[in-house]
Amino acid sequence: MTSDEHDHKHCLEMFEKLSEYIDGELDQLTCADIEKHISNCVACFSCVETLKRTVAICKGVKEKPIPEEFAQKLRDIIQGLPNKPSAT
Amino acid sequence: MMTAKHQNRKKVKDNDSELIQAINSGQSNKFHDLVKRYEQKLYNFSLRMCRDPGDAEDMVQDTFLNVFRYLKDFRYETKFKNWLYKVAASTCIKQRRKSKFAPDRELSLDEFRSQDEAEVPSQVPKWALMPLDKLLNDELSNMIHQAILSLPEKYRVIILLRDIEGFSTDETAQILGLSSSNVKVRLHRARLYLRDKLKGYFKNDE
Numbered sequence: 001m002t003s004d005e006h007d008h009k010h011c012l013e014m015f016e017k018l019s020e021y022i023d024g025e026l027d028q029l030t031c032a033d034i035e036k037h038i039s040n041c042v043a044c045f046s047c048v049e050t051l052k053r054t055v056a057i058c059k060g061v062k063e064k065p066i067p068e069e070f071a072q073k074l075r076d077i078i079q080g081l082p083n084k085p086s087a088t
Numbered sequence: 089m090m091t092a093k094h095q096n097r098k099k100v101k102d103n104d105s106e107l108i109q110a111i112n113s114g115q116s117n118k119f120h121d122l123v124k125r126y127e128q129k130l131y132n133f134s135l136r137m138c139r140d141p142g143d144a145e146d147m148v149q150d151t152f153l154n155v156f157r158y159l160k161d162f163r164y165e166t167k168f169k170n171w172l173y174k175v176a177a178s179t180c181i182k183q184r185r186k187s188k189f190a191p192d193r194e195l196s197l198d199e200f201r202s203q204d205e206a207e208v209p210s211q212v213p214k215w216a217l218m219p220l221d222k223l224l225n226d227e228l229s230n231m232i233h234q235a236i237l238s239l240p241e242k243y244r245v246i247i248l249l250r251d252i253e254g255f256s257t258d259e260t261a262q263i264l265g266l267s268s269s270n271v272k273v274r275l276h277r278a279r280l281y282l283r284d285k286l287k288g289y290f291k292n293d294e
Contacts, residue, residue: 015201019276025257046209046216053216054283058236058251060220061229066131070145074127077149078120081156 104168235285243278
């Protein structure tokens, strides 16, 4: 079945749930429904894969090291703090 | 059987608990150890929340000062890291009111849906299939950093907490004082927004 032939309304329903799907936050029945749908719909399958990749890219971005000057500034500030955090 | 009230009072012990107890009992020199554990993570979170590195540094500094100030009130009802990010998010929101940032606007699901309808793909794009390590480089990192910065704040903070810092939906909801369903809705829109930016970035490669 091509993306033109199947029920397009179903694609729209899927679209809202795809992040929950890739996060494993949907019930089994809904997951099975989505899996059945994306096995026949290139557009929705592509949407799932590009969303997964978007998340993976976000997770894969390296952290920047904290600038040494700023780390030193933090150390200086901490040294000047009172002996005990004050209770509010 | 435990009541919900009892469960709420359950203490959460984590790797930071001992250190916090030591600081609260007068060993304030140990606060430096706590800062050391989180300064790198918090600095990067702040850089991604703020446009300006100077603002990010202010945010880290103010967050740690607030943590020190309110550490006595920490009740071990959540992991310290979650509480730290709650303080950081609140510090950031206060700070951002004083500065210039991306305007906060709603992202509608329809704007992403209509784009997808306009260009129905016949296959999965290469950038979604090739090995991630072949894809990730400094240019892409910079591009995604800028794309995250251009997200309206209420979506940006969600994607940072969920997809970069690795908090669960429920933890994110707790940190920001939102419902889990609200977190899910915003996360999906934020991801779709970034996905569109990535589609644009890789357009010429297809």
